[in-house]
Amino acid sequence: QAQLVQSGGGLVQAGNSLRLSCAASETSFSSRAMAWFRQAPGKEREFVGGISGSDSSTRYTESVAGRFIISRDSAWKTVFLQMNSLNPEDTAVYYCAARRKPFWTVSSAMSEYDSWGQGTQVTVSS
Numbered sequence: 751q752a753q754l755v756q757s758g759g760g761l762v763q764a765g766n767s768l769r770l771s772c773a774a775s776e777t778s779f780s781s782r783a784m785a786w787f788r789q790a791p792g793k794e795r796e797f798v799g800g801i802s803g804s805d806s807s808t809r810y811t812e813s814v815a816g817r818f819i820i821s822r823d824s825a826w827k828t829v830f831l832q833m834n835s836l837n838p839e840d841t842a843v844y845y846c847a848a849r850r851k852p853f854w855t856v857s858s859a860m861s862e863y864d865s866w867g868q869g870t871q872v873t874v875s876s
Contacts, residue, residue: 753865754865756845756870757770759870759871760871761874763876764875767832767834770830774828780827782851783853784800784803784822785797785857785863786798786829786844788845797858797859798814799856800858803855806821811858813839818833829846840874841872842872846867847867
């Protein structure tokens with residue numbers, strides 16, 4: 751399993767931006783679909799968005815579409831979650847995840863992902 755290490759996060763005011771990073775420890779990560787999930791206090795973990803392992807196409811949940819952008823670096827070893835126009839409802843612990851092989855398309859189901867980052871707190875103040 752790939753080891754995923756997250757960085758970024760913190761406290762921001764509503765309307766501002768934040769970027770999260772997720773770095774993989776092995777090259778086999780490059781062909782895998784990657785996704786971001788989040789879990790707010792008292793709520794279930796939910797799909798935020800993901801990026802394909804084949805053509806880097808992306809998909810997002812409706813609540814973040816147009817505000818969040820997922821991308822990969824040129825070496826396909828780091829995935830980013832750029833979060834713009836943040837609001838207090840975006841407050842959560844964010845997790846990156848790698849979809850189990852051999853699937854390179856994005857899935858919104860947590861059960862499809864077998865490698866997870868450690869999670870990072872994002873807090874948006876009003």
